[in-house]
Amino acid sequence: MTIFETARFSLPLLAAGQAHKELFHNDALILLDFLVHxxxxxxxxxxxxxxxxxxxxxxxxxxxxxxxxxxxxxxxxxxxxxxxxxxxxxxxxxxxxxxxxxxxxxxxxxxxxxxxxxxxxxxxxxxxxxxxxxxxxxxxxxxxxxxxxxxxxxxxx
Structure with a gap:
């Protein structure tokens, strides 16, 4: 089974054919915004x-x-x-x-x-x-x- 999140901070990853990719992408950006400094x-x-x-x-x-x-x-x-x-x-x-x-x-x-x-x-x-x-x-x-x-x-x- 493929894991669709990063190993360290569990950031959501995109998958081929995934519906509503923008939601996962935006969620990852929000988490990165919290993590950078x-x-x-x-x-x-x-x-x-x-x-x-x-x-x-x-x-x-x-x-x-x-x-x-x-x-x-x-x-x-x-x-x-x-x-x-x-x-x-x-x-x-x-x-x-x-x-x-x-x-x-x-x-x-x-x-x-x-x-x-x-x-x-x-x-x-x-x-x-x-x-x-x-x-x-x-x-x-x-x-x-x-x-x-x-x-x-x-x-x-």
């Missing part, structure tokens, strides 16, 4: 509490209810046709707009940036070294590359 508004459990606008996405929390039940850790994107769900893949990265955090999906769930503090205190203070460390940390934060990633206390795993 993915940004979620926040982490949520109840879609009824939201007033989504087409193109907005949320990260489904661990206590999902209603239409989102059974979709924990997935990305829920809203379009004129309703909710679309994307199963995250290992090493997938998203931005959470509400907290301005980057998140990375690992086999055991979503992991979020940990705050890295600049050095303080000490008996022998090297101001040049501290300045260099501050510059490195600033560059890592701007690019989204951090040496330490910690799990968020949001309950997602």
């Amino acid at each position: 993915p940004v979620v508004e926040a982490i949520a459990n109840d879609p009824q509490s939201l007033s989504p606008v087409a193109g907005q996405c949320w990260l489904v929390g661990l206590a999902a209810i209603g239409e989102w039940s059974g979709r924990e850790n997935q990305i829920a994107g809203w379009s004129a046709g309703g909710w679309h769900f994307i199963k995250p893949q290992k090493s997938m990265k998203i931005t959470v707009r509400e907290t301005n955090q980057l998140a990375l999906y690992r086999e055991d769930g979503w992991w979020f940036n940990a705050d890295i503090t600049t050095p303080t205190g000490g008996n022998n203070i090297d101001s040049e070294a501290r300045s260099a460390i501050d510059s490195i940390l600033a560059a890592l934060k701007v690019t989204g590359i951090l040496p330490e990633i910690g799990q968020n206390d949001s309950g997602l795993s």
Whole structure:
């Protein structure tokens, strides 16, 4: 039996002689729109509490209810046709707009940036070294590359 979806993100594929190909094609484009540089508004459990606008996405929390039940850790994107769900893949990265955090999906769930503090205190203070460390940390934060990633206390795993 032929599978008519992509292996990684289950995007719908077209088949020879398929009726209403434009529906499948448009559905694939909507999912790709959510996947290219993915940004979620926040982490949520109840879609009824939201007033989504087409193109907005949320990260489904661990206590999902209603239409989102059974979709924990997935990305829920809203379009004129309703909710679309994307199963995250290992090493997938998203931005959470509400907290301005980057998140990375690992086999055991979503992991979020940990705050890295600049050095303080000490008996022998090297101001040049501290300045260099501050510059490195600033560059890592701007690019989204951090040496330490910690799990968020949001309950997602």
